[in-house]
Amino acid sequence: MKTRSPSNSKDLKVLNRILVRNIIRKMGPIARYELAKEADLTPPTVTVIVNELIEEGIVKEVGYGESSGGRRPVMLELNSKAAYIFAVRLQRGEVVTAIFDIGGNILNHHKRALDTSVAEDVVEAIGSSYDWLIENTGIDKVNVLGCGLASPGLINIHRGLIEHSSNLKWDKIPLGAMLSKRLYGIPVHVENISNAAAFAEKEYGCGRGYHDFIYLNLSVGVGAGIIIGGKIYGGAKGYAGEIGHMVLISDGGPECGCGRHGCLESLCGVKAIIEQAKKELPDQVLEKYGLNKNKLEMSDLLYPPVLERKEVQKIIKETGRWMGIAVANLVSIFNPQLIILGGELPKAGQQVVEAVIEEMNKRILKEFIGTVRVVRSSLKEEPSLMGAYALALDALFSIEKWDI
Numbered sequence: 001m002k003t004r005s006p007s008n009s010k011d012l013k014v015l016n017r018i019l020v021r022n023i024i025r026k027m028g029p030i031a032r033y034e035l036a037k038e039a040d041l042t043p044p045t046v047t048v049i050v051n052e053l054i055e056e057g058i059v060k061e062v063g064y065g066e067s068s069g070g071r072r073p074v075m076l077e078l079n080s081k082a083a084y085i086f087a088v089r090l091q092r093g094e095v096v097t098a099i100f101d102i103g104g105n106i107l108n109h110h111k112r113a114l115d116t117s118v119a120e121d122v123v124e125a126i127g128s129s130y131d132w133l134i135e136n137t138g139i140d141k142v143n144v145l146g147c148g149l150a151s152p153g154l155i156n157i158h159r160g161l162i163e164h165s166s167n168l169k170w171d172k173i174p175l176g177a178m179l180s181k182r183l184y185g186i187p188v189h190v191e192n193i194s195n196a197a198a199f200a201e202k203e204y205g206c207g208r209g210y211h212d213f214i215y216l217n218l219s220v221g222v223g224a225g226i227i228i229g230g231k232i233y234g235g236a237k238g239y240a241g242e243i244g245h246m247v248l249i250s251d252g253g254p255e256c257g258c259g260r261h262g263c264l265e266s267l268c269g270v271k272a273i274i275e276q277a278k279k280e281l282p283d284q285v286l287e288k289y290g291l292n293k294n295k296l297e298m299s300d301l302l303y304p305p306v307l308e309r310k311e312v313q314k315i316i317k318e319t320g321r322w323m324g325i326a327v328a329n330l331v332s333i334f335n336p337q338l339i340i341l342g343g344e345l346p347k348a349g350q351q352v353v354e355a356v357i358e359e360m361n362k363r364i365l366k367e368f369i370g371t372v373r374v375v376r377s378s379l380k381e382e383p384s385l386m387g388a389y390a391l392a393l394d395a396l397f398s399i400e401k402w403d404i
């Protein structure tokens, strides 16, 4: 995201345009006088900018608002069909893509299996999904102004570079540049999957209105997206939140995807849950529900009759307990207002939240108890896909030209 300070009147005008456009995006429908107040600009300045935005089709008038004494004001709103964003959620074995309008509506989405980790092939798979979506939504490619991509791994967001991903088995892949070329030159914003999800929660989910919270992605990988002061906290190099490799067992423990032992992910990741289920669920139970021990998936364990088995409930409780220890550590470091549990594991139900809270409360100073809420993600769409969209939109609204 570029930040600039105005050095001349032309720059100032551009910044005012961005400001006005952003206020309409976030607060619309909004009247001109309210807009001027919010932007701290004079009404004539706002009128000039709004007229330009209406002429360009970016803003539209949407009827009348409540009168505060005089004439009823004309309300302004962003024209959500003025532009579109392509969003991508990537993980090993699968890619989900979608076209959003800038009002946050999904026009269409596309899910496909990936049988390769070769970067060029992954880029081509995403590119062909894009072409398919363009064709099926009937929109003009020219109006797709940006792409947001959420990927697992350590990511240099400024260069769109995947520094390392054990999930994708990638090192130093310039995914942003490669994909931008395949997507006919539109800018691509790459972000870590948990950070993207946290951003979506902040904009559209349980995190709305919170400035300091942590989103936990509990899937095959375990990671955190940390929001501090309303912004993603990336740390020195943008790698913050790799809590999957927080060590919980110092001598031994199960082997982790990173090659070490005793990491949180080796205890709470979907792989660990499935391994335990394979050991604990009797063969006749698996047979009864037509499940293959060697192909057991998380969705099999979430199937209600299986989920209600005491063996599965025990595994979920135990996993929640380990998570509770990790959450207690996070609470002690960051003092968040809210912890959002997302990903696969929380789909097992409210008992995951209860196990986390119970264990967390045993391990934090008593002054922290009751200061942090723990909830399950309630976003309808996949949080990291929504986040990829929201981050690209944010970037789009922060740069100086609409027609990049």
Ligand SMILES: [Zn+2]
Pocket: 244, 245, 256, 257, 258, 259, 260, 263, 265, 266
């Ligand atoms: Zn690890």
